[in-house]
Amino acid sequence: MRVYFRITLCCMLISLFLVACSGGERELVKVSWSPQELKQGEVLFVTVRPEAEITSVAGDLDGTPIYFYKQNEGGLAGIVGVDLATAPGQHYLRMEVKDPKGESFEQVFQIMVREGGFEVQRLTLSEKMVTLEGEILERYLAEHRKTKEIFNQVRLERLWHQPFICPVDGPITSSFGLRRILNDKPRSPHSGVDIGAPMGTNVGACNDGIVVLAQELYLEGKTIIIDHGFGLYSIYMHLSEMQVNEGQRVRAGAVIGLIGATGRVTGPHLHWGIKLLGARVDPFSLVKAVAPRE
Numbered sequence: 001m002r003v004y005f006r007i008t009l010c011c012m013l014i015s016l017f018l019v020a021c022s023g024g025e026r027e028l029v030k031v032s033w034s035p036q037e038l039k040q041g042e043v044l045f046v047t048v049r050p051e052a053e054i055t056s057v058a059g060d061l062d063g064t065p066i067y068f069y070k071q072n073e074g075g076l077a078g079i080v081g082v083d084l085a086t087a088p089g090q091h092y093l094r095m096e097v098k099d100p101k102g103e104s105f106e107q108v109f110q111i112m113v114r115e116g117g118f119e120v121q122r123l124t125l126s127e128k129m130v131t132l133e134g135e136i137l138e139r140y141l142a143e144h145r146k147t148k149e150i151f152n153q154v155r156l157e158r159l160w161h162q163p164f165i166c167p168v169d170g171p172i173t174s175s176f177g178l179r180r181i182l183n184d185k186p187r188s189p190h191s192g193v194d195i196g197a198p199m200g201t202n203v204g205a206c207n208d209g210i211v212v213l214a215q216e217l218y219l220e221g222k223t224i225i226i227d228h229g230f231g232l233y234s235i236y237m238h239l240s241e242m243q244v245n246e247g248q249r250v251r252a253g254a255v256i257g258l259i260g261a262t263g264r265v266t267g268p269h270l271h272w273g274i275k276l277l278g279a280r281v282d283p284f285s286l287v288k289a290v291a292p293r294e
């Protein structure tokens with residue numbers, strides 16, 4: 001059997017097919033994705049609609065796997081994050097499906113990633129404010145190792161079954177991806193969004209999941225991390241109170257803590273972050289990517 005790789009570049013609605021040719025063409029799956037205009041720090045939502053009998057579907061974006069799950073309408077869906085520091089330009093979505101005979105069909109789609117257009121903030125602070133030393137540095141590094149280990153774990157189960165929601169109402173006081181330049185040196189970009197709200201306001205879980213960290217960290221203050229499965233984590237920092245324990249299951253919207261100003265901050269707000277298989281992505285991109293189709 002000859003296999004045809006049909007490469008098609010689309011800017012409009014993507015509607016492409018994996019095609020196997022044996023005398024006549026037959027469509028195995030239809031792959032589509034959104035958003036079409038993908039930017040650094042955004043989540044790509046990929047759907048696969050079988051057009052013939054298939055036994056497995058696998059996919060990845062530049063080697064980062066996409067964990068597909070069944071959708072209501074009989075198709076499959078999966079999400080993958082584009083880290084905020086991903087180089088703009090062409091990236092590759094690879095799909096592989098198998099038919100009942102065990103034959104596999106692969107196709108590669110080009111995905112254009114555009115500049116995130118992140119804001120730049122220049123600050124001048126005393127060196128003491130921007131440098132960690134001695135025991136404080138040791139503590140920070142130990143905490144960083146611990147959270148890194150958490151983010152490296154992938155629970156092979158999807159715990160969310162509904163759209164993602166914003167944990168608290170309020171204005172964005174510091175945008176996602178903000179490039180911070182302190183004393184003329186670039187610092188790590190802002191990996192979440194800061195939402196301003198009065199001290200003591202309820203903070204809700206952005207979706208169903210399991211609390212995997214509830215701890216006071218040096219820079220981040222009282223911090224909760226929720227594992228939503230498939231390598232997706234939500235992070236809530238600077239809380240005044242944490243109202244859940246590690247290992248606890250939470251539902252979307254359940255109060256997990258209260259707005260505070262713990263850690264290195266200047267006033268009460270929530271820092272809300274999302275990590276998807278290590279990619280730092282805009283939480284609102286996740287809200288948009290998953291919401292309309294579930």
Ligand SMILES: [Zn+2]
Binds near residue numbers: 174194270272
């Ligand atoms: Zn922040």
